[in-house]
Each structure stands twice: as C-alpha cells, then as structure tokens.
Amino acid sequence: MAYTDIDRSSDYFNTKLYSGTNTPQSITGVGFQPDWTWIKVRNVADNHYIYDSVRGATKFVHSDLTSAEGTLTNGLTSFDSDGFSLGDSGSTNNASNTFASWNWLAGGTASSNTDGSITSNVSANTTSGFSIVSYTGTGANATVGHGLGAVPKMLIVKNRTDSASWFVYHGSLGTPVNEYLLLDSTNAVGSNSGTWNSNPTSSVFGLGSTFGALNGSSKNYIAYCFAEKKGFSKFGSYTGNGSTDGTFVYTGFKPAWVMFRSTSSLREWCIIDTVRQPNNPNTLEYPAANSSNAESTGGFDKDFLSNGFKLRSATNNFNNSGETYIYMAFASNPFVTSTGVPTTAR
Numbered sequence: 001m002a003y004t005d006i007d008r009s010s011d012y013f014n015t016k017l018y019s020g021t022n023t024p025q026s027i028t029g030v031g032f033q034p035d036w037t038w039i040k041v042r043n044v045a046d047n048h049y050i051y052d053s054v055r056g057a058t059k060f061v062h063s064d065l066t067s068a069e070g071t072l073t074n075g076l077t078s079f080d081s082d083g084f085s086l087g088d089s090g091s092t093n094n095a096s097n098t099f100a101s102w103n104w105l106a107g108g109t110a111s112s113n114t115d116g117s118i119t120s121n122v123s124a125n126t127t128s129g130f131s132i133v134s135y136t137g138t139g140a141n142a143t144v145g146h147g148l149g150a151v152p153k154m155l156i157v158k159n160r161t162d163s164a165s166w167f168v169y170h171g172s173l174g175t176p177v178n179e180y181l182l183l184d185s186t187n188a189v190g191s192n193s194g195t196w197n198s199n200p201t202s203s204v205f206g207l208g209s210t211f212g213a214l215n216g217s218s219k220n221y222i223a224y225c226f227a228e229k230k231g232f233s234k235f236g237s238y239t240g241n242g243s244t245d246g247t248f249v250y251t252g253f254k255p256a257w258v259m260f261r262s263t264s265s266l267r268e269w270c271i272i273d274t275v276r277q278p279n280n281p282n283t284l285e286y287p288a289a290n291s292s293n294a295e296s297t298g299g300f301d302k303d304f305l306s307n308g309f310k311l312r313s314a315t316n317n318f319n320n321s322g323e324t325y326i327y328m329a330f331a332s333n334p335f336v337t338s339t340g341v342p343t344t345a346r
Contacts, residue, residue: 005127006232009331012105012128013232015257015275016083017042022095023088024074030083035106035123035132036224037076037084038063041091042098042276045292049092051076054110054123054132055222057084061158063183063269063289069160069222100276100287102257106132107147115145116204122147129227139217141197143204150227152200153235154328156183157213160220164213169196169205170326172237173263177206181261181326184290188265226328234329242321244301246311253331254306259289260327261317268317274304274332281312306333 006012010031018027035053040046048063057078061069074087084101086093093099106123110132113122118138124131124147131147146152155169166183173179177199179191194210205225207215214221228235234251240262241247257273269289277284281301287293301312309329311319318325 006229006331009232009253009256009333012125012130013256013330014103015273016101016103017275018099018101020090020092020094020097020099022090022093024077024086025093026080026085027083027101028080030101030103032103032105033079033081033108034084034103035079035108036104036130037079038102039076039092040100040271040287041094042100042287042295044097045294046091046097047292048287048289049075051079051084052123052132052222052224053079053106053108054121054134055160061160061222063166064292066163066165066184068163069158069220100273102271102273104128104130106130110134113145113147115147116143118142118144118207120144120146124148126150127229129229129233131225133223133225135221135223137207137212137215137217137219137221139212139215140209142207142215143198144207144223145204146200146223146225148225148227149202151202152205152225153228154226155200155205156224158222159213159216160222162212162216162219167195167211167214169200170328171235172326181263182290183269186266186268186290188267189263232331235327237324237326240311240314240319240321240323240325242314242319244312244314246302246313246319248305248308248310249327250308251329251331252307253329254333255304255309255329256332258309258327258329260325262320263324263326264320266316270300270317272302272309280304286317304332 039049074089110123120135153171168181194208197208198206270286280303
C-alpha cells in the first residue's frame with residue numbers, strides 16, 4: 001500500500017539561494033525546470049518578484065503590491081532545465097545582494113482547458129497538485145478549469161491588467177465560497193457572496209461578479225491553484241496558544257517551506273523555509289509576502305520536525321492565543337515514503 005506518490009519532494013518544489021552579480025547569470029541546482037519562480041532579496045528591502053512559464057519569462061508581478069503585471073527584459077529571462085537565467089536587473093541580480101528563490105514544477109507548456117464557462121490556459125501537474133491558470137474575465141458569474149483532477153484547497157489570483165489586490169481562497173476559512181484574504185494586505189478575512197460564486201470542484205473553480213480583481217470583463221488574470229497531496233503538501237489551519245511552548249502543527253511530512261497568516265487584521269503573510277536556516281530552533285524572521293522588508297533574526301522561533309512544525313514564540317503573526325491561522329506547506333521529506341520507510345526528525 002502506497003503512503004505517498006512523491007518520494008522526493010525536491011523534484012516538484014525547491015528553494016535555491018544565490019548571490020547577485022550585476023551581470024547575466026544562470027541559477028542552477030533547482031533540480032528541474034521551474035514553471036513558477038518567486039524571488040525575494042534577503043539583505044535589503046525590495047519587492048517580491050513572481051514569474052511563471054504561462055505568462056512567460058520577463059513578465060513579473062509583486063506579491064507585496066497591487067500593481068498590474070510588468071515586464072523586465074533583464075529580469076528573469078528564461079526557465080531552464082535545472083533552474084532559470086537572469087539578466088542584469090538589480091531587482092533580482094544586484095551584486096551587493098543575496099536572494100532566495102522558491103521554485104515549483106507545474107506541467108510545462110500550457111494548453112487550452114474548456115472545463116469551465118471561461119476557456120483557460122493551464123499548466124498542471126496532477127502528481128504534485130499544482131497548476132498555473134490564465135484566463136480572461138467576463139464580469140458575470142463563471143467557472144474556470146484548473147486541470148488538477150482534484151479539488152483545490154487554495155487559490156491565489158492576480159489581475160494582470162489592472163492595479164488590484166491579490167485574492168486568496170483557502171479551504172480552511174469558515175465559509176470558503178464567500179470568504180477571501182488579500183495576499184498584498186494585512187486586512188482580516190473579507191466575506192462577500194459574490195466572491196467565488198461556487199465551491200471549487202475537481203475540474204473548475206468559481207468566480208463571482210462582485211470583484212474586478214477576480215473577474216472583470218475583458219481583464220486578464222493569473223491563478224496559482226493547489227490541491228493537497230499526501231506527503232507533499234498541506235493546506236490547513238491551527239489555533240495559537242500564546243506560549244513559547246507553542247502549537248504543534250501536523251503536516252504529515254518534514255516541511256521545506258511554509259506560508260501562513262492569521263485570519264485577523266494587521267497580520268502578515270509569513271514565509272519560512274529550511275534552506276535559509278536549516279537548524280532548529282529556526283530563528284530567522286520571515287519575509288512577509290505582503291511586505292518588501294528584508295529578513296532578520298530573533299524573536300520568531302519555530303522548529304521544523306519530521307511530521308510538521310512547532311511554534312516556539314508568542315507573537316501575533318505566528319501564535320497569538322486563541323487566534324486562527326491558515327497555512328500552506330510543502331515537504332522536504334514525506335513522513336513515510338511510498339515504500340513505508342519513515343523519515344527522521346531534525
């Protein structure tokens with residue numbers, strides 16, 4: 001009996017650190033040709049740069065801003081067999097700076113999907129439960145095919161045409177078909193019956209007619225879609241306890257990367273990973289997806305374990321007593337592989 005379909009998580013997700021050079025360079029060692037690359041400078045304040053193969057190299061969006069899609073011909077210039085190539089743009093390749101890149105494998109070249117009322121263009125990886133979907137809005141209630149063959153637990157959507165907030169669907173919200181968070185904002189959960197219109201299915205996700213950020217007539221959108229895969233990804237929630245002996249969150253694998261935030265107001269989208277600081281306790285302060293701040297250390301302790309993560313500080317962004325937090329997590333190793341062999345704790 002198989003415990004997971006994925007024995008080596010780094011075939012589908014990998015963090016790669018690099019230093020800028022001010023000259024074009026190829027970043028290798030990712031282990032695959034990424035379809036989604038998220039870059040953040042570490043040592044100074046600057047925006048997040050998000051690229052994907054469906055929109056095409058050189059086209060970026062910022063997770064921390066509402067800006068429409070931009071183009072940098074000297075930014076990320078290509079997705080390569082073992083990583084990606086950069087031009088000489090200081091935004092992603094300044095010689096004075098160090099960078100983190102988070103890389104996901106989707107399905108390569110996108111294809112047309114007619115499962116929904118809107119025809120979409122989809123690059124999907126059904127093994128890892130990740131797809132990249134581009135579509136054009138109608139301004140009316142609609143559905144969009146996502147190609148996952150499983151029900152998405154999380155959607156991250158950006159209007160490419162206009163300045164507009166990123167909308168996030170998460171299956172652990174109270175009434176997920178109505179509720180949303182904004183990736184670029186510290187706002188609390190919002191609720192509107194015209195947000196998603198219908199619950200996602202194994203073939204489509206819904207769009208309402210209320211928000212131009214999701215479904216404006218003739219506007220172009222990009223959606224990052226995630227289905228949960230045992231041993232590789234987990235999309236859930238936990239309740240903080242306000243203690244340095246904090247909440248333990250079971251994921252079923254050793255996490256490599258986690259993004260989480262409270263559903264309350266004035267909270268950040270915290271990103272932690274095991275490459276920027278591999279040892280417990282992990283004291284490296286998160287870069288927030290909604291902020292341009294540089295990373296720093298101290299005061300935000302957490303442990304990465306063989307089957308989840310444990311919080312070691314009582315802070316509002318991580319572990320405020322009684323507060324609900326949602327998260328998305330990807331594996332370093334499954335807790336138990338397809339052969340039934342357990343991994344070890346860190």
